[in-house]
Amino acid sequence: xxxxxxxxxxxxxxxxxxxxxxxxxxxxxxxxxxxxxxxxxxxxxxxxxxxxxxxxxxxxxxxxxxxxxxxxxxxxxxxxxxxxxxxxxxxxxxxxxxxxxxxxxxxxxxxxxxxxxxxxxxxxxxxxxxxxxxxxxxxxxxxxxxxxxxxxxxxxxxxxxxxxxxxxxxxxxxxxxxxxxxxxxxxxxxxxxxxxxxxxxxxxxx
Numbered sequence: 178x179x180x181x182x183x184x185x186x187x188x189x190x191x192x193x194x195x196x197x198x199x200x201x202x203x204x205x206x207x208x209x210x211x212x213x214x215x216x217x218x219x220x221x222x223x224x225x226x227x228x229x230x231x232x233x234x235x236x237x238x239x240x241x242x243x244x245x246x247x248x249x250x251x252x253x254x255x256x257x258x259x260x261x262x263x264x265x266x267x268x269x270x271x272x273x274x275x276x277x278x279x280x281x282x283x284x285x286x287x288x289x290x291x292x293x294x295x296x297x298x299x300x301x302x303x304x305x306x307x308x309x310x311x312x313x314x315x316x317x318x319x320x321x322x323x324x325x326x327x328x329x330x331x332x333x334x335x336x337x338x339x340x341x342x343x344x345x346x347x348x349x350x351x352x353x354x355x356x357x358x359x360x361x362x363x364x365x366x367x368x369x370x371x372x373x374x375x376x377x378x379x380x381x382x383x
Contacts, residue, residue: 218233218278218279221279222279223278223279223280223281223283228278228279228283228285232276232287233278234365235362235365235366236361236365237357237358237361237362238357238358238361239355239356239357239358240355240356240357240358240359240360241353241354241355241356242353242354242355242356243350243351243352243353243354244336244350244351244352244353244354245349245350245351246345246346246349246350249262250262250263252300252303252304253304254304254305263297263300266293266297267290267293267294267297271367271370271371272366272367272370272371272373272374273290273363273366273367273370274286274287274289274290274291274293274294274366275287275290275366275370276366276369276370277369277370277373282373282376287362287366288326289359289362291322291326292322292323292326294319295318295319295320295322295323296319296323298310298311298315298316298319299311299316299319299320302315302316334352334354334355335352336351336352336354337351337352
């Protein structure tokens with residue numbers, strides 16, 4: 178059996194060999210991502226109105242969703258669990274919905290995040306009429322914003338039956354619809370936000 182000294186030396190040798198190889202892999206991986214990102218935003222200055230119409234590096238994969246009633250996401254002011262569930266929509270992961278593009282890392286917001294924000298604010302206005310943030314002007318903005326963006330999307334998927342005759346307590350399951358993978362959007366935007374915060378730390382330390 179090798180002596181403790183030999184084991185320590187062998188371990189250090191593996192670390193000395195493995196760490197540079199790992200750094201090479203990370204460097205190549207980051208360069209590949211950076212190259213793809215640069216291709217997607219090439220030609221845009223990100224000044225004024227000169228920016229891409231859609232998120233330049235976000236792949237939207239299809240997913241399915243079953244429309245259903247739920248005991249979650251309630252709007253009772255005293256329901257701490259429901260409040261946490263609503264908060265998770267907007268604040269987890271950190272920076273959700275906001276992206277930073279271009280040489281100056283200009284801030285943009287994804288439309289779907291703005292929509293979710295407005296739904297949360299309408300909920301806040303329902304449970305607390307004294308909420309200074311979910312004030313009448315903000316609520317009016319959110320109603321108009323949701324109207325505009327829903328009209329813009331013009332979703333043509335078919336649902337069974339007539340929702341106006343639906344008994345929501347007795348029949349809690351609705352149709353299955355096709356969506357984009359929103360969890361993938363959360364993951365990607367969250368990861369990009371972490372890269373942005375790392376960039377801010379590097380810049381502030383210069």
